[in-house]
Amino acid sequence: MATGREILEARGGLGADVIAVRVGADVVDLMTSLPEGTSPSDVVPIRASDPDGLAVIRHSTAHVMADAVQRLFPGTQVTIGPAIDNGFYYDFARPSGQFTDEDLEKIEAAMRDIIGGNHDFRREVVSRPEAESLFSKLGETYKLEILAGVSEPITLYRHGGWVDLCAGPHVPNTRFLRAVKLTHVAGAYWRGDERNPMLQRIYGTAFATDAELAAHLAHIEEAKKRDHRKLGKELGLLGFHPWAPASPFFLPRGAALYSLLVDYVRALYREHGYSEVVTPQVYDIELMKRSGHYDNYREGMFFAVTADGGELSEPEKEGDAPRFTGDVRWGVKPMNCPGHCLLYAMDKRSYRDLPMRIADFGRLHRYERSGVTQGLTRVRTFAQDDAHVFCTFDQVADETRDFLGMLDRVYRDFAFEDVRIALATRPERSLGTAEQWTLAEETLAHAVRSAGREFVVNPGEGAFYGPKLEFQLKDALGRPWQLGTIQVDFNMPERFGLEYTGADNVAHQPVMLHRAILGSIERFLGVLIEHVGGHFPAWLAPEQVCVVTVSEKFNDYAREAIGSLRAAGLRVASDLGGDKLGAKIRNARAFRYPYLAVVGGREAEQRGLAVRQGDADLGFLTLDAFAARVRAESVAPSLRLSSPI
RNA sequence: GCCAUCUUAGCUCAGGGGUAGAGCAACGGUUUCGUAAACCGUAGGUCCGGGGUUCAAAUCCCCGAGAUGGCUCCA
Numbered sequence: 001m002a003t004g005r006e007i008l009e010a011r012g013g014l015g016a017d018v019i020a021v022r023v024g025a026d027v028v029d030l031m032t033s034l035p036e037g038t039s040p041s042d043v044v045p046i047r048a049s050d051p052d053g054l055a056v057i058r059h060s061t062a063h064v065m066a067d068a069v070q071r072l073f074p075g076t077q078v079t080i081g082p083a084i085d086n087g088f089y090y091d092f093a094r095p096s097g098q099f100t101d102e103d104l105e106k107i108e109a110a111m112r113d114i115i116g117g118n119h120d121f122r123r124e125v126v127s128r129p130e131a132e133s134l135f136s137k138l139g140e141t142y143k144l145e146i147l148a149g150v151s152e153p154i155t156l157y158r159h160g161g162w163v164d165l166c167a168g169p170h171v172p173n174t175r176f177l178r179a180v181k182l183t184h185v186a187g188a189y190w191r192g193d194e195r196n197p198m199l200q201r202i203y204g205t206a207f208a209t210d211a212e213l214a215a216h217l218a219h220i221e222e223a224k225k226r227d228h229r230k231l232g233k234e235l236g237l238l239g240f241h242p243w244a245p246a247s248p249f250f251l252p253r254g255a256a257l258y259s260l261l262v263d264y265v266r267a268l269y270r271e272h273g274y275s276e277v278v279t280p281q282v283y284d285i286e287l288m289k290r291s292g293h294y295d296n297y298r299e300g301m302f303f304a305v306t307a308d309g310g311e312l313s314e315p316e317k318e319g320d321a322p323r324f325t326g327d328v329r330w331g332v333k334p335m336n337c338p339g340h341c342l343l344y345a346m347d348k349r350s351y352r353d354l355p356m357r358i359a360d361f362g363r364l365h366r367y368e369r370s371g372v373t374q375g376l377t378r379v380r381t382f383a384q385d386d387a388h389v390f391c392t393f394d395q396v397a398d399e400t401r402d403f404l405g406m407l408d409r410v411y412r413d414f415a416f417e418d419v420r421i422a423l424a425t426r427p428e429r430s431l432g433t434a435e436q437w438t439l440a441e442e443t444l445a446h447a448v449r450s451a452g453r454e455f456v457v458n459p460g461e462g463a464f465y466g467p468k469l470e471f472q473l474k475d476a477l478g479r480p481w482q483l484g485t486i487q488v489d490f491n492m493p494e495r496f497g498l499e500y501t502g503a504d505n506v507a508h509q510p511v512m513l514h515r516a517i518l519g520s521i522e523r524f525l526g527v528l529i530e531h532v533g534g535h536f537p538a539w540l541a542p543e544q545v546c547v548v549t550v551s552e553k554f555n556d557y558a559r560e561a562i563g564s565l566r567a568a569g570l571r572v573a574s575d576l577g578g579d580k581l582g583a584k585i586r587n588a589r590a591f592r593y594p595y596l597a598v599v600g601g602r603e604a605e606q607r608g609l610a611v612r613q614g615d616a617d618l619g620f621l622t623l624d625a626f627a628a629r630v631r632a633e634s635v636a637p638s639l640r641l642s643s644p645i
Numbered sequence: 646g647c648c649a650u651c652u653u654a655g656c657u658c659a660g661g662g663g664u665a666g667a668g669c670a671a672c673g674g675u676u677u678c679g680u681a682a683a684c685c686g687u688a689g690g691u692c693c694g695g696g697g698u699u700c701a702a703a704u705c706c707c708c709g710a711g712a713u714g715g716c717u718c719c720a
Contacts, residue, residue, distance in 0.1 A: 186715030187648025551677040586681040
């Protein structure tokens with residue numbers, strides 16, 4: 001049978017930028033014979049700039065990088081080197097020494113050398129023994145391990161003198177690899193398992209053209225400027241201290257933002273029939289044993305001890321931690337649900353009480369391993385817009401739909417697009433029966449479908465007590481974050497023996513839904529800061545306007561104006577210092593206030609403000625007109641119609 | 646947790662065995678100014694912590710802490 005190249009050439013359609021072909025769902029390189037019976041009309045050319053083409057280029061670049069690494073660092077073994085979303089990587093087992101940033105430059109230079117050699121990529125089908133003998137001769141033990149798990153046909157790809165066990169596809173020739181950049185080195189476990197040896201991974205990226213590569217690198221630089229850790233510091237929102245690792249301090253401006261966000265959720269709760277509760281932070285471990293957290297979530301928890309009934313001794317060596325001998329009786333809550341079960345059971349419940357929607361902004365603590373924490377997005381202490389809905393099984397679908405509606409509203413208020421839904425199913429460690437899980441999974445899937453939404457399945461990613469829907473957004477760096485979630489739980493009500501009296505005057509067991517829209521408030525703020533680049537809308541901004549004076553001569557009027565705006569309910573910052581106006585404006589802009597109001601002689605005389613909104617000059621506004629304008633924007637869009645101004 | 650890198654003034658960063666540096670911020674003074682940085686001066690340090698090597702360590706080595714990038718998108 002003919003190759004893709006032959007078929008395209010026969011059609012006269014082999015353009016200079018065609019690097020592979022698509023046949024049905026498969027991407028095949030140009031030099032591979034297509035299966036018998038392939039109709040030429042099914043062969044679609046893939047160009048360098050197509051998404052599939054980009055993956056081919058990147059994977060081929062990974063080969064060239066591995067070639068370069070083995071030239072420069074003899075004895076280094078290759079393992080795997082796939083194309084990934086924004087580039088590629090290759091994992092190496094290097095007998096001694098580590099790759100440094102200088103090495104990356106050398107490797108890149110060697111790659112340019114190889115690419116300049118205009119080597120053809122050649123595909124070769126070999127027998128298993130042939131492959132085994134080749135890679136054992138080369139001393140590639142990882143490749144032998146991979147080979148053992150690979151099914152026929154076994155293919156090799158060569159360019160120049162370099163060979164790799166590889167399924168392909170690849171570009172026809174190294175000259176198609178033009179715009180290449182190695183980005184960073186990282187450790188990575190063999191097959192991602194921390195019991196395996198640590199390999200050294202080199203990340204890089206490649207594009208069809210230099211311009212696209214430059215644009216991608218510029219995009220990364222841009223994203224770094226929006227990094228919430230950087231902005232959090234610059235805008236005076238956040239602080240951290242080594243004595244509270246992975247635990248943010250919200251400074252006054254950050255705390256203002258935090259409260260406004262929580263107040264926003266409270267307003268939604270009022271419309272959607274939730275009641276807020278406040279519950280304990282530290283519980284007897286009996287609670288965690290009852291809920292299953294002690295058995296299933298212990299390594300994610302903090303435990304607390306008291307001097308009562310135990311002995312706290314100073315360490316022998318300086319720098320060591322004090323030792324405690326005694327009973328560990330207390331656990332710091334990692335989730336609100338067990339406490340809410342206790343709360344539910346504090347009264348006798350009727351079917352008339354259901355659904356019972358209990359919201360809790362309680363602080364949670366989870367022990368995240370030291371290497372995985374980052375900024376606000378992965379922390380050890382946080383609060384969620386957490387609520388539990390106790391309901392009958394028949395109410396689950398309606399509650400899920402109401403939740404989806406609420407969620408849509410929230411993500412629209414924050415102008416988040418590209419929200420992806422995933423159904424996370426039963427994990428290895430889980431409570432309850434297979435029947436319960438299946439039923440719960442199907443109920444969630446049905447609710448999403450009936451709301452006209454699509455979802456993907458994440459097998460084994462569910463919570464230990466039930467399946468969940470996860471709602472994912474991407475941050476400025478393109479990293480996906482799970483924010484909202486809704487989880488069906490039959491197990492917790494059973495463990496706590498929860499009941500309600502039905503219309504039939506018989507005790508029934510309620511179903512419990514765990515749900516959050518923002519998820520962790522901390523994480524949401526991190527993502528939001530990056531999403532808006534620090535430019536918060538007027539309804540969320542810590543201060544909605546900054547009043548600055550042209551000179552200190554006008555401070556008296558400025559104070560009067562500030563007082564009047566505050567009396568009208570505005571959040572107002574000011575700069576009444578001795579700087580020149582230009583400097584004040586520069587400083588105020590760095591803080592990204594939604595509005596900037598300049599006050600000088602004219603404004604004092606006419607009892608108003610010279611207002612700008614971002615870059616837009618709004619000119620003169622009276623105090624009343626400006627206050628009315630800002631107050632109209634002081635409520636989230638989805639709440640504006642329903643709340644009187 | 647593991648691998649790599651980093652940690653110097655409030656912030657951003659330079660320096661790299663021989664007396665600790667800059668810009669911005671702070672503080673004091675002068676200027677009272679109309680839309681992205683006025684001028685002069687003053688003060689500010691456990692160079693992340695501990696140990697070692699050395700005549701001498703912020704600098705080299707070891708241990709620890711924290712932060713940052715990663716730790717299957719599978720040949």
